[in-house]
Every structure is written in C-alpha cells, then in structure tokens.
Amino acid sequence: MKKTILKMTDISKSFSGVEALKNAALDLREGEVLALMGENGAGKSTLMKILTGIYPKDGGEVEVFGEKVNFKSVNDSQEKGIAIIHQELNMMKDLTVAQNIFIGREYMKLGVVIDDHKMQREAKKLLDYVGVDIPPSKRLGELTVGKQQMVEIAKAISHKAKLLVLDEPTAALTSVEVDELFRIMNELKVQGIGMIYISHRMDEIKRISDRVTVMRDGEYIGTVDTDKTDTEEIVRMMVGRVVYGDKKEKSNCPENAPTVLEVENLNVDDTVKNVSFNLKKGEILGFSGLMGAGRTEVARAIFGADKKTGGKIKIKGEYVEINSPEEAVKKGLCYISEDRKRYGLLLDKSVTDNSVLASIGDFVRFGFIDDTHAREEAEKTNKKLRTKTPSMSQIVRNLSGGNQQKVVVARWLIKNADIFIFDEPTRGIDIGAKSEMYELMEELVKNGKSIIMISSELAEIQRCSDRVIVMCEGRITGELPVKDATQENIMRFAMMR
Amino acid sequence: MNNRLKEKSSFLSGFFEKSKQNFIIVAALVVLVILFYVLNPNFLNEYNIISMAQSLAPYAILGLGVTFAIATGGIDLSIGTVCIASSVVAGKLYTDGILPLWGTVPVMIIIGASFGLINGLLIAKLKLPAFIATLGTMMVSRGLSAIIVNAPNVFYPTGTAFNRLFSNYNGFPSGILWVLAFMIICMYLMYKNKVGRYILSIGSNEEATRLSGINTDKYKIIAYVLTGIGAGLAAVFWSSSFVTVASATGNGMELDAIAGVYIGGTSAAGGIASVGGSVIGAAMLVVIRSGLNFVLAKYNVSVNSTYVTYVLTGVIVVFSVLIDILKNRKKK
Numbered sequence: 029m030k031k032t033i034l035k036m037t038d039i040s041k042s043f044s045g046v047e048a049l050k051n052a053a054l055d056l057r058e059g060e061v062l063a064l065m066g067e068n069g070a071g072k073s074t075l076m077k078i079l080t081g082i083y084p085k086d087g088g089e090v091e092v093f094g095e096k097v098n099f100k101s102v103n104d105s106q107e108k109g110i111a112i113i114h115q116e117l118n119m120m121k122d123l124t125v126a127q128n129i130f131i132g133r134e135y136m137k138l139g140v141v142i143d144d145h146k147m148q149r150e151a152k153k154l155l156d157y158v159g160v161d162i163p164p165s166k167r168l169g170e171l172t173v174g175k176q177q178m179v180e181i182a183k184a185i186s187h188k189a190k191l192l193v194l195d196e197p198t199a200a201l202t203s204v205e206v207d208e209l210f211r212i213m214n215e216l217k218v219q220g221i222g223m224i225y226i227s228h229r230m231d232e233i234k235r236i237s238d239r240v241t242v243m244r245d246g247e248y249i250g251t252v253d254t255d256k257t258d259t260e261e262i263v264r265m266m267v268g269r270v271v272y273g274d275k276k277e278k279s280n281c282p283e284n285a286p287t288v289l290e291v292e293n294l295n296v297d298d299t300v301k302n303v304s305f306n307l308k309k310g311e312i313l314g315f316s317g318l319m320g321a322g323r324t325e326v327a328r329a330i331f332g333a334d335k336k337t338g339g340k341i342k343i344k345g346e347y348v349e350i351n352s353p354e355e356a357v358k359k360g361l362c363y364i365s366e367d368r369k370r371y372g373l374l375l376d377k378s379v380t381d382n383s384v385l386a387s388i389g390d391f392v393r394f395g396f397i398d399d400t401h402a403r404e405e406a407e408k409t410n411k412k413l414r415t416k417t418p419s420m421s422q423i424v425r426n427l428s429g430g431n432q433q434k435v436v437v438a439r440w441l442i443k444n445a446d447i448f449i450f451d452e453p454t455r456g457i458d459i460g461a462k463s464e465m466y467e468l469m470e471e472l473v474k475n476g477k478s479i480i481m482i483s484s485e486l487a488e489i490q491r492c493s494d495r496v497i498v499m500c501e502g503r504i505t506g507e508l509p510v511k512d513a514t515q516e517n518i519m520r521f522a523m524m525r
Numbered sequence: 526m527n528n529r530l531k532e533k534s535s536f537l538s539g540f541f542e543k544s545k546q547n548f549i550i551v552a553a554l555v556v557l558v559i560l561f562y563v564l565n566p567n568f569l570n571e572y573n574i575i576s577m578a579q580s581l582a583p584y585a586i587l588g589l590g591v592t593f594a595i596a597t598g599g600i601d602l603s604i605g606t607v608c609i610a611s612s613v614v615a616g617k618l619y620t621d622g623i624l625p626l627w628g629t630v631p632v633m634i635i636i637g638a639s640f641g642l643i644n645g646l647l648i649a650k651l652k653l654p655a656f657i658a659t660l661g662t663m664m665v666s667r668g669l670s671a672i673i674v675n676a677p678n679v680f681y682p683t684g685t686a687f688n689r690l691f692s693n694y695n696g697f698p699s700g701i702l703w704v705l706a707f708m709i710i711c712m713y714l715m716y717k718n719k720v721g722r723y724i725l726s727i728g729s730n731e732e733a734t735r736l737s738g739i740n741t742d743k744y745k746i747i748a749y750v751l752t753g754i755g756a757g758l759a760a761v762f763w764s765s766s767f768v769t770v771a772s773a774t775g776n777g778m779e780l781d782a783i784a785g786v787y788i789g790g791t792s793a794a795g796g797i798a799s800v801g802g803s804v805i806g807a808a809m810l811v812v813i814r815s816g817l818n819f820v821l822a823k824y825n826v827s828v829n830s831t832y833v834t835y836v837l838t839g840v841i842v843v844f845s846v847l848i849d850i851l852k853n854r855k856k857k
C-alpha cells in the first residue's frame with residue numbers, strides 16, 4: 029500500500045457560533061486522486077481552507093508527510109508542498125504566463141531589474157514538464173480558462189507541490205480541456221503527487237479518482253474505492269437523513285389555482301438555456317440543483333437585473349416586457365438575493381430606511397417624505413415579521429443574518445409585491461431562524477403571494493416546495509411534484525447532463 | 526418605550542440632519558475665528574467680516590452642488606472650470622450686447638446644468654469612472670470657454686441692482702442670504718425628497734438600490750445635473766462680485782469646494798451627506814484664507830499667505846476625514 033501523505037482527523041471549525049465542521053476527516057496517499065464529495069455547504073471548501081492555512085482550525089489534527097502541522101497562513105502550507113487550484117482562478121490576467129508563475133519570487137538581474145527572459149525560460153521548462161504548449165510571454169487573460177488552469181498547475185509544481193487540491197477545476201472547461209487536464213493529472217500521479225479533487229460530476233469522478241470521501245453537514249461520512257462503488261451509493265452517502273423539518277407530503281397549492289407567472293424559452297448567453305416553467309398563485313416552487321446550475325441567472329433575468337438573450341414572460345396571462353428591476357417591481361415582482369450584503373441591504377442605513385427603500389414614493393406628502401409615517405409602516409411590518417431589533421433607527425449592519433433577511437422581506441411586503449423570488453433564503457442564517465423563515469414563506473403564500481425559492485439545500489427544498497424544478501448546466505432537467513421529490517430523485521436530475 | 530418616545534417627531538423630522546459632526550466642525554470654526562481674532566483683532570473688523578461673507582457665496586454654492594455628486598459615491602472635478610466657463614461665456618454675450626445683464630443668470634445656470642448632464646450621462650450610462658469623466662469635462666470646459674470668448678477677460682458692471690442683489694447690498698453681503706436659501710433647498714432635496722433619498726441609497730449600495738426597483742442611472746444623472754446647476758449658480762455670485770472675470774482664473778476652485786464638503790462631514794465613499802456641513806466647510810476655508818492673511822501681515826512673516834492656506838487646509842481635510850475613519854473603525 030502506498031504511503032499516506034496527509035491525515036486530517038477530528039477537525040472542527042465554527043464561524044461566529046455556527047458549526048461548519050465537526051469530526052471532519054480525510055486521508056490522502058501519495059500518487060492518488062481522492063475525490064471529495066458532498067452537497068453544497070457540506071464543508072468541503074472549509075476543510076480545504078483549513079488544510080491550506082486560510083482558516084485556523086478550532087480542533088483536531090493535521091498530519092502532512094508524517095509531521096503534525098498547524099498552518100497559520102497560505103505560506104506555511106506552501107512551504108510544506110501543498111497547493112490549491114481554486115474554482116475562481118487567483119491570477120493576474122494582465123501579467124504574462126511567466127510573470128504569473130513566478131509572482132512573488134521573480135528572478136532578478138543585478139538584484140534590481142526583473143529578469144523576464146530568465147523567467148520565461150524557466151516557465152517554458154515547467155510548462156513542457158506539465159506537457160502543455162503555452163507561450164510563456166503571452167498575457168494570461170488571452171488564454172482560455174482551461175489553459176489558465178494548466179498555468180496554475182505549472183505554478184503549483186514550481187512551488188515543489190507534493191499535494192494538490194483541485195476545487196471544481198472542470199466547472200468552466202470544455203470536454204477537450206477536461207481530457208487534457210486528466211492527462212496531466214495522470215502524469216502527476218505517476219510522479220507521486222497526491223491530489224484532492226472536488227467535483228459534483230459523477231462521470232469525471234469515476235474516470236479520474238481512486239477513492240471517494242463523502243462529507244455531509246461538516247462531518248466525515250465515509251470513504252469508498254471508486255471501482256467498488258456506484259452513483260447510487262455515493263448519492264445516498266451525500267444526502268443521508270433529513271436534517272430539519274419534515275418533508276412536505278403533498279402540495280398545499282390548489283390544482284385549479286390561476287397561473288401568475290409563465291416563463292417561455294428563457295435564454296441568457298450560455299448560462300440559461302431554453303428554460304420554460306410556470307408559477308401558480310399561492311405556490312412555492314422550489315428550484316433545486318447544484319451550484320452553477322443557472323438558477324440565480326434565471327431569477328435575475330426574470331427580474332430584469334441581467335439582460336436575457338431570448339424568451340418571453342407572461343404575468344397573470346399577459347405578456348410583459350421587463351428590461352430592468354424597475355419594470356419588474358412595477359409588475360409586482362421582487363428578488364431577494366442570497367448575498368444580502370451586496371445585493372439587498374444598505375448596510376449603514378437604518379431598519380426604517382431599508383424597509384421603505386422600494387416604496388419611498390408612497391410616503392411623500394405635500395412634496396415632503398413623511399419619515400414618521402414611513403417609520404410607523406416599517407415598524408408595523410417588521411413587528412409582523414418578528415424582526416428583532418432594538419429600534420427602527422438601528423443600523424442594519426448590527427442585526428443578525430436572519431433579522432437582516434426579514435428587513436429585506438419587509439421591504440417587499442411594504443411595496444406589496446405579488447411574486448417573491450427567494451435566492452437561498454436561509455443562507456448564513458442559523459438553524460433556529462431557518463424554520464422561522466420557512467413559516468414566513470408559508471404565511472406569504474397563504475396570503476395569496478407566490479414564491480419561487482432557489483435553494484441548494486435538499487432538505488429545505490423538500491420542506492417548503494409544493495413543486496420542484498431541478499436544473500443542471502443551464503437547463504431544466506426535471507420537474508417533480510413534492511411527493512416524488514426524494515433526495516435521490518433530485519440529485520439524479522441535478523447531475524444529469 | 527424610551528426609544529419610541531425619542532423617535533416620535535413631526536413629519537419634518539430629519540430635515541436638519543442630526544449629526545454630531547456638524548457640531549464638531551462648528552466648534553472648530555468658532556475656535557479658528559477666536560484664534561485669528563486673538564492673534565490679530567483686526568481680523569474681525571466690519572470690512573473683513575463683510576468681505577468674507579461675500580466671498581463665501583460662490584464656494585458654498587459650489588460645495589452644496591457637489592455634495593450631491595459626492596453623496597452618490599462619485600466626484601465632480603469640473604465644477605470650478607464650469608463655473609468660470611459659465612461666467613465668461615454669459616459675460617461675453619452680455620458685453621457683446623446679445624444678452625441683457627439679467628439674461629446672464631439663466632444662461633449661466635443652463636451652461637452649468639448642461640455640463641452636469643454630460644457628466645451624468647458619461648458616468649451613469651457609459652459607466653466611466655467619475656474622476657475621469659469629470660477630469661475630461663474640466664479640461665474641455667476651460668479650453669472651450671476660452672476659445673469662445675477669445676479674450677483674456679470679460680467685464681461685468683459694478684454698482685447695479687445685479688451686484689446689490691447677489692453680492693453686496695449697500696454694505697450688506699446679500700450673497701449670504703442666497704447661500705442660506707440654497708442650503709435649505711438642498712436640505713429639502715437631500716433629506717425630504719425622493720431624489721436625495723435615492724442618491725444617498727446609491728452611495729450606500731448602488732446594486733441593492735437598483736434591485737429595489739429604482740432607476741439608479743436616472744438618479745445619478747440628476748445628482749450630476751444638480752452639481753452642475755450649483756456650478757452655474759456659483760458663477761452668478763462670482764460674476765456679481767468681480768468687475769473682470771478671466772478665463773484663466775478659478776484654478777483649483779473645485780478642489781477648495783470639494784475640500785469644504787469633506788470637512789463638512791460628507792463621506793467620500795458616498796451614502797452619507799451633510800448639506801449644512803458643506804456650507805460650514807466652505808466657511809472654514811474662507812476664514813482660514815482671510816485669517817492667515819491678517820496674522821501673517823501682523824507678524825511681518827514674508828510668506829505668501831496662499832501657500833500657508835494650502836498647507837493648513839490640506840492638514841484639516843486629512844484630519845477631519847481621518848477622525849471619521851477612526852470613529853467608524855471603533856464602531857466595528
């Protein structure tokens with residue numbers, strides 16, 4: 029048996045009280061590819077960030093090449109021969125390939141002048157070693173994403189990396205580029221380099237990995253040999269039991285409810301392809317799928333936040349033209365982003381200011397904004413939502429995630445929106461506040477609102493949706509009534525290509 | 526219960542921003558005035574008070590205008606040259622007999638607003654960084670006005686009703702009343718009108734504002750048009766105070782006005798604006814400039830007071846913004 033080069037045991041990590049990892053574990057042998065799998069939020073990325081020294085761990089042990097380590101920074105892990113190829117590449121697009129590879133340790137002439145020629149010669153050697161034909165003097169930004177990834181691998185090797193983490197490296201690659209990447213990975217295997225490969229794509233995992241380790245809810249679930257397992261087993265390990273709330277058994281939305289929103293052949297560049305669906309009054313329509321499946325893009329295009337390249341939208345039976353959020357809001361739509369801080373809140377403004385942002389015009393009296401009336405309305409609505417805030421003039425930055433989310437919901441209740449698009453409604457919200465969010469959504473549909481809920485948490489989809497649409501790579505791959513929306517069924521559609 | 530009581534107020538609540546910063550800079554202004562007075566009591570003679578009040582008007586009005594651009598998180602470097610351009614072009618039309626004297630007022634405002642519109646379109650629609658867009662219009666407005674006028678100076682009359690109304694009414698600095706009036710209008714626009722509320726929201730988080738269904742491009746353009754109108758109005762007060770206006774004057778005027786806005790407590794990052802502070806900030810600059818003149822003259826220091834003014838103003842700008850940053854850091 030091959031030598032174990034990495035052993036992580038009992039790793040735990042919390043972020044401001046929320047447990048992200050507990051009893052997480054992993055071991056990697058030299059010259060193997062270990063696939064690390066798990067749902068979004070299972071803790072894969074956090075574990076890798078601990079391995080590479082980006083986050084300090086709260087507890088547990090990390091052993092690298094038989095030596096106990098406690099990395100405090102990325103430099104520490106780099107020195108021990110660990111390199112990570114990120115999902116989003118971390119390189120300077122305006123520098124050349126060679127400059128990127130040698131950034132931070134440039135060759136110098138006479139100690140003061142950067143020796144670009146020598147860097148290019150050395151870079152060429154590395155790229156030859158990796159086996160790719162990329163001119164080292166080319167600007168990185170002129171290369172395809174796939175080629176950029178090869179450069180990053182070459183850079184990792186130049187750091188004498190013995191352990192490589194690849195975080196969803198194929199997400200943006202063409203199939204030819206994937207073949208090329210796998211060829212390189214196979215060569216690195218021969219040279220004894222161990223690789224941790226994070227991916228959701230079963231077919232690739234079967235092709236490239238030797239073993240599969242599965243994580244769920246921040247915990248180590250198990251490790252299986254790739255050639256002795258199948259998709260069914262891995263999916264079962266990934267989803268496990270239901271974590272919170274019961275699965276809905278049947279739709280609460282009456283069958284004859286009128287359709288409020290129809291989307292026909294929606295296209296957005298190449299991220300959304302021919303998406304068609306409809307939403308009924310009083311329905312919670314769940315959008316499931318893996319990260320990058322194109323669900324947020326669908327939502328933003330319907331809401332007019334991004335340009336659509338094709339498709340039509342009908343609201344209450346009439347075709348509507350929506351080219352901006354302004355027009356969408358006038359038609360009764362609203363979009364509640366997963367990234368509240370960037371796309372939802374005015375962080376340095378008060379609860380009142382945030383609550384009435386979309387409807388200031390309704391509070392104008394004799395040409396003056398009636399702030400007292402606005403505050404009363406904000407107070408009334410936030411009280412209904414049970415937003416916990418010391419006062420209406422509290423700055424929203426100081427509220428918890430769940431209460432911030434309620435302030436955004438209050439904004440749209442005050443605006444009297446009809447169709448709510450929730451994008452990951454409980455992201456960054458602790459478990460107690462989650463169920464409150466679910467009750468809130470149920471309350472909304474009871475009052476005749478309609479909801480599209482994008483969620484990457486299967487349990488959340490099952491708990492809330494009346495109907496589930498599953499997307500993969502920009503397409504709708506399946507639609508399930510809630511009674512058939514088992515985790516296995518959803519995952520199968522989510523990985524269907 | 527206490528909180529509720531505190532929040533109870535009339536529907537005019539928020540018209541005068543409740544800012545501690547305002548109190549601090551008013552206090553700093555008073556300290557400066559006392560300091561200059563102690564160093565040279567002549568500083569507060571009647572003539573100098575009037576002269577300071579008179580020269581406040583153009584700077585304060587430039588500052589009030591550019592507060593709107595800065596509140597969006599942007600900047601407008603063109604206000605100084607646009608102000609001078611408005612003044613010389615309107616003055617040329619007047620001396621050539623094309624415009625009556627009163628006709629210059631709307632023309633100056635229109636020229637200012639037009640440049641503001643151009644800035645707004647460049648920034649909101651074409652997504653140019655505000656610094657670059659307005660650096661461009663700053664150069665264009667200066668060059669273009671000099672070409673159009675084709676003379677080193679234009680002449681405005683003295684002692685007419687025009688001068689009395691905007692500059693000096695038989696010894697009373699009438700400009701100061703206009704400054705107060707414009708300040709109140711700007712407070713209304715900034716704090717009690719949709720326009721200001723949206724401008725501040727854009728400065729706070731533009732994307733979140735857009736996703737709340739607000740046409741952010743439109744309100745950004747409005748902010749720059751208001752800034753441009755400020756430049757045009759400032760030209761009215763500039764023209765009424767001087768007999769001759771040269772195309773080449775007003776160098777660095779925009780920077781003085783912008784410095785006053787920052788000193789006044791408006792956040793350079795946008796989202797927080799102090800309309801009253803902009804006027805006080807401008808007053809601070811005027812007091813420093815005049816006060817240093819008096820002090821240096823009295824103690825026979827043979828340095829050009831302009832340069833000392835620059836040093837002192839620079840230090841005050843950096844410190845007043847630094848205090849703000851440190852205060853915010855402590856909060857987090």
